[in-house]
Amino acid sequence: MSDLTKHPFTRSLLALALGAALSGPVLAKxxxxxxxxxxxxxxxxxxxxxxxxxxxxxxxxxxxxxxxxxxxxxxxxxxxxxxxxxxxxxxxxxxxxxxxxxxxxxxxxxxxxxxxxxxxxxxxxxxxxxxxxxxxxxxxxxIHGFIYNKAIFKELNLSVPKTESEFFSVLDKIKEDGQYTPLVMGTADQWEAATMGFQNIGPNYWKGEEGRKALIDGSAKFTDEPYVKTFDELAKWKPYLRRGFESLKYADAQNLFSLGRGAIYPAGSWDIQTFNTQADFEFGAFMPPVPDGQGTCYISxxxxxxxxxxxxxxxxxxxxxxxxxxxxxxxxxxxxxxxxxxxxxxxxxxxxxxxxAQEFVSWRKQCKTTIRNSYQILSRGTPNLENELWNVSAQVINGTLTPEQAGAQLETGLSKWYAPHQK
Incomplete structure (x- = not known):
C-alpha cells in the first residue's frame, strides 16, 4: 500500500491541521x-x-x-x-x-x-x-435654569439677570412692553411647577446639599424659612405668566417659546434639544438668580x-x-x-x-451643586413627597395656596410616615 502522507493533497490537509492546532481555536467575541x-x-x-x-x-x-x-x-x-x-x-x-x-x-x-x-x-x-x-x-x-430669547432681550435692551431683584425687574419691563409673555410656563401638568419652579430656584434658599441632607435627617422642616421663601418667590411668578396658564401643558409651553411668543422659559437642560429643533431664533441660558445680597450660588x-x-x-x-x-x-x-x-x-x-449646553455646564465651576431634594428617601411613603410637591407648587403659582400653607402641607404629609419628621 502506498504511503498516503506523501500525497500532495494529504500533506496540505496535514499542514492546515497543524497550523490550526498551533494557533489555537478562534475565540468568539x-x-x-x-x-x-x-x-x-x-x-x-x-x-x-x-x-x-x-x-x-x-x-x-x-x-x-x-x-x-x-x-x-x-x-x-x-x-x-x-x-x-x-x-x-x-x-x-x-x-x-x-x-x-x-x-x-x-x-x-x-x-x-x-x-x-x-x-x-x-x-x-x-x-x-x-x-x-x-x-x-x-x-x-x-441642570436647571432659565432659557431666554436673545432677540427679545436685544429688542427690549434687557440684560441677563443675576439677582432676584434684577430678575423681576426684567420681567416687569417685558410685561410693560406688552408684546411678549414674560415667563412661559403652565401648571396644568403640575410637575413642571415643581421641577422647573421649586427645584430650580429653591437650592439658593436651602443652601443646596446642606439643606437637602437636613431634610433627610429631620433637622430641617418644610415649614422653615428657606422653603417658605422659595414658595414666596414662586408665587410672584403668576402676574408674568400667560393668561390661562393654569390650563397650559408642558408641550404647549415649549411650543409657545419655540414660536417666539415668550421671553423667558423656566427650564431643564433637556429642553435644549427641543428648542434646537423647533426654534428659529437664537436662545441663551442664565442660572437661577440668587437672593439679593447672597454671595454663593447653588444649582440643581x-x-x-x-x-x-x-x-x-x-x-x-x-x-x-x-x-x-x-x-x-x-x-x-x-x-x-x-x-x-x-x-x-x-x-x-x-x-x-x-x-x-456649554453655558449650563459652566455653572458647575461657579456654583455649588445639589440634586432635587425629594428624590432620596423622602418619596418612599404615603403621601409621596414628589407628587405632593407637584401639587402644592402648582397651587402656589395658581394662587390657591399660600407659601405658608404649602410648607405646612408638605411637612404634615412627610410627618405621617417619616420618623425623623415626627420629632
Whole structure:
C-alpha cells in the first residue's frame, strides 16, 4: 500500500491541521446587550458611542436594546426575573434601582476602578442609604435654569439677570412692553411647577446639599424659612405668566417659546434639544438668580441616568470593561456633545460644542451643586413627597395656596410616615 502522507493533497490537509492546532481555536467575541429607557437616543448609541468603544475593545461587541420609557421598569423587572435581561442595565436614580440591587439583580460596583472619576454627590443616586454600596456608575445629569430669547432681550435692551431683584425687574419691563409673555410656563401638568419652579430656584434658599441632607435627617422642616421663601418667590411668578396658564401643558409651553411668543422659559437642560429643533431664533441660558445680597450660588445638577451590571450577566468582565470606559474622558466628551443638555457626571472638564449646553455646564465651576431634594428617601411613603410637591407648587403659582400653607402641607404629609419628621 502506498504511503498516503506523501500525497500532495494529504500533506496540505496535514499542514492546515497543524497550523490550526498551533494557533489555537478562534475565540468568539463577548457580546453585551444594554437595557435602557432612552429609546430616543438609539441612533447616538449605535452610530457614535458603541463604535467608539468597540474601536478600542475589538474583542467585545455591544448592542443597544431600548424599551419605551413608560414600559421600562416593568419590562426590565420581568426580564431580570426570567433571566433574559441584558448585561448592562440603564439605572434610574434612587429607589427604582436601589430595589433592583436589594433584590440581587445588580452587581456591587464598590471595586470598579472607574468609580474614582466621580464626585460623591454624583454617586448618591446609585448607592445604598448608608453610602456603603455602589450599584450603578453615574452617567449623566440635567441642570436647571432659565432659557431666554436673545432677540427679545436685544429688542427690549434687557440684560441677563443675576439677582432676584434684577430678575423681576426684567420681567416687569417685558410685561410693560406688552408684546411678549414674560415667563412661559403652565401648571396644568403640575410637575413642571415643581421641577422647573421649586427645584430650580429653591437650592439658593436651602443652601443646596446642606439643606437637602437636613431634610433627610429631620433637622430641617418644610415649614422653615428657606422653603417658605422659595414658595414666596414662586408665587410672584403668576402676574408674568400667560393668561390661562393654569390650563397650559408642558408641550404647549415649549411650543409657545419655540414660536417666539415668550421671553423667558423656566427650564431643564433637556429642553435644549427641543428648542434646537423647533426654534428659529437664537436662545441663551442664565442660572437661577440668587437672593439679593447672597454671595454663593447653588444649582440643581440632578442625577438622571446611570449604568449597572446585571448580576446574572454571562460576561461580567466585559461589562466591567464597558463601565470603566464610560468613566473615561473619551466617553464624557462623546456623550456630552451627542446629547446636548445631558451632562457627564465625571470630574473631567469637558468641552461642549453646543453653546447653550456649554453655558449650563459652566455653572458647575461657579456654583455649588445639589440634586432635587425629594428624590432620596423622602418619596418612599404615603403621601409621596414628589407628587405632593407637584401639587402644592402648582397651587402656589395658581394662587390657591399660600407659601405658608404649602410648607405646612408638605411637612404634615412627610410627618405621617417619616420618623425623623415626627420629632
Amino acid at each position: 463577548d457580546k453585551l446587550a444594554i437595557e435602557s429607557w432612552r429609546s430616543d437616543d438609539a441612533n447616538i448609541w449605535n452610530d457614535v458611542i458603541i463604535p467608539a468603544f468597540e474601536k478600542s475593545h475589538p474583542d467585545i461587541e455591544v448592542v443597544f436594546t431600548p424599551t419605551p420609557p413608560t414600559d421600562y421598569n416593568s419590562a426590565l423587572q420581568a426580564r431580570l426575573q426570567a433571566g433574559t435581561a441584558g448585561d448592562l442595565i440603564a439605572c434610574r436614580p434612587f429607589d427604582a434601582s436601589l430595589e433592583l440591587y436589594k433584590s440581587g439583580f445588580l452587581t456591587n460596583l464598590n471595586d470598579l476602578q472607574g468609580m474614582a472619576a466621580f464626585p460623591d454627590v454624583a454617586k448618591t443616586a446609585w448607592q445604598t442609604d448608608d453610602g456603603k454600596d455602589q450599584f450603578c456608575l453615574p452617567m449623566a445629569s440635567v 445638577d440632578h442625577t438622571d441616568i446611570g449604568m449597572g451590571i446585571n448580576s446574572k450577566s454571562a460576561h461580567p468582565e466585559a461589562a466591567k470593561a464597558f463601565l470603566n470606559w464610560m468613566a473615561s474622558e473619551e466617553f464624557a466628551t462623546l456623550f456630552a456633545n451627542a446629547v446636548p443638555g445631558f451632562f457627564p457626571l465625571s470630574n473631567y472638564q469637558v468641552s461642549i460644542k453646543d453653546p447653550v
